[in-house]
Each structure stands twice: as structure tokens, then as C-alpha cells.
Amino acid sequence: MIDRRGVITALAASATFPLATRSVFAQAAMSRMTAYSFSFQGLKGGDIRLADFAGKPLLVVNTASLCGFTPQYAGLQELWTQYRERGLTVIGVPSNDFGAQEPGGAGDITHTAEQTYHVSFPITAKTSVKGPNAHPFYKWAAAERPADLPSWNFHKYLVGRDGHIADAFSSRVEPTDTRVVTAIARALTV
Incomplete structure (x- = not known):
């Protein structure tokens, strides 16, 4: 703590x-501090308190509905389905920071994530992930891993059981890439 x-x-x-x-x-x-110190507003209301997942790995991904990487939602859902019983939580963080590719509101984001890609993992309300208005989690992540800042949509932070960033993956790395799966497997066994 x-x-x-x-x-x-x-x-x-x-x-x-x-x-x-x-x-x-x-x-x-x-x-x-650890990742478990932060909360996000949920897309459908309420809070997503990372403390509720303390001691478990998290994959936190900034998302966007109109991005060329948006099909990665399917791979994120695959990870969630495969590893959630073992303790992994995937959290989508919609952001309009890169290319204004998340211009819509909660209904638009829900439609893309749930109806188009059948996502069932937690999704936050639209949030800034870079700059002075970045969510506190992303400011903390920048202090933890200054060389691994999100430079586009679908940047992935893997938080280990200790609450610190275990690994980071750029937008170009698919969620089901061997590097991501290996890092998740390692985080689940530590």
C-alpha cells in the first residue's frame, strides 16, 4: 500500500x-505509488477503482473508435477471455488525444466496443492520457516508464502484481503478440 x-x-x-x-x-x-492508487470514471457511470484489483496484473490500454488499430479490441477481448479467471484485468481507456479518433460520447464508444467488437472488459469514460491534462494514472505511468509514453492509440501498459509497470507495448504490437502473451503469463505467475 x-x-x-x-x-x-x-x-x-x-x-x-x-x-x-x-x-x-x-x-x-x-x-x-502504485497503479492501485488510482481510479477512473467508468464509461457507464461509477468508478473503476484499480485498488479493487490489487495484487493482480492489469493491462491498461488507451483506445479510440476511429483508429486503424481499433480492431485490436478483438485481441484485447481475447486476452480478457483467456486470462481473467487467472487474475488478469484488461481496462480500456478511450482517449481523443491522438488524431481526434475518439470524437464521440459514451454511446458511440459503447457501440464500437460492445456491439462491433463484443468487448466485455471494463472501459473508462473518455480520458486524456497525455500532456498537462492527462489522467493521474498516466502521469504516474510517465514517471514510472518515461521512455514508454503513449505516442498513439492502443498503447498498452502491463501492471504487475506489485502495482508497478512490468512492461509496455506500442500501438503496433497486437494484444495477442507473443511478447504480450509472454509478459502476461510471467505477470500471472510472479
């Missing part, structure tokens, strides 16, 4: 240091 006192102490101490030093403290505090 999060060492809240440590985070608060680091942030409080950082107020007495120059701005450059403060960012080091903020990054250190952020790195002690």
Missing part, C-alpha cells in the same frame, strides 16, 4: 527547496 506519511513528508519537505529540487521530490513520491 502507499506510504502516505512518506509522500506527505517528501512533498512538505520539497516546499523548502528550489523548484528543480521540488520536482525530484515529487517524482520520488510519485514513484512510491
Whole structure:
């Protein structure tokens, strides 16, 4: 779990240091957090609390309905179907950040995911995944893996049982690619 006192102490101490030093403290505090510290608003209401999946691997994927990679929903559903009984949760995070390829609302996203691709894994409300307005999970992921930032739709973060990013896969890597399946199998056995 999060060492809240440590985070608060680091942030409080950082107020007495120059701005450059403060960012080091903020990054250190952020790195002690885990993915299980975050929640997303659900596409159909309510919250998707990652704490509800603590100790289990997560595959968090930023999605878009009008992207050339949108057929990857089928592969994500295949992973969800194959591995959910063993503990994997797949979470789709619709985002309009890349090429404005998620312009619609919840109904449009639901239609694409559920009716076109028969997705049954959790999907969040439309969320920003890059820049200053990025969801806190994505800001945390950027601190965890600065070389593995989403550069397009269908970027995949695999979160291990420890709550930290175990691996990341670009949009070009299909969900059912051997590299992804191997990483998931490893995360499930650790």
C-alpha cells in the first residue's frame, strides 16, 4: 500500500527547496505509488477503482473508435477471455488525444466496443492520457516508464502484481503478440 506519511513528508519537505529540487521530490513520491492508487470514471457511470484489483496484473490500454488499430479490441477481448479467471484485468481507456479518433460520447464508444467488437472488459469514460491534462494514472505511468509514453492509440501498459509497470507495448504490437502473451503469463505467475 502507499506510504502516505512518506509522500506527505517528501512533498512538505520539497516546499523548502528550489523548484528543480521540488520536482525530484515529487517524482520520488510519485514513484512510491502504485497503479492501485488510482481510479477512473467508468464509461457507464461509477468508478473503476484499480485498488479493487490489487495484487493482480492489469493491462491498461488507451483506445479510440476511429483508429486503424481499433480492431485490436478483438485481441484485447481475447486476452480478457483467456486470462481473467487467472487474475488478469484488461481496462480500456478511450482517449481523443491522438488524431481526434475518439470524437464521440459514451454511446458511440459503447457501440464500437460492445456491439462491433463484443468487448466485455471494463472501459473508462473518455480520458486524456497525455500532456498537462492527462489522467493521474498516466502521469504516474510517465514517471514510472518515461521512455514508454503513449505516442498513439492502443498503447498498452502491463501492471504487475506489485502495482508497478512490468512492461509496455506500442500501438503496433497486437494484444495477442507473443511478447504480450509472454509478459502476461510471467505477470500471472510472479
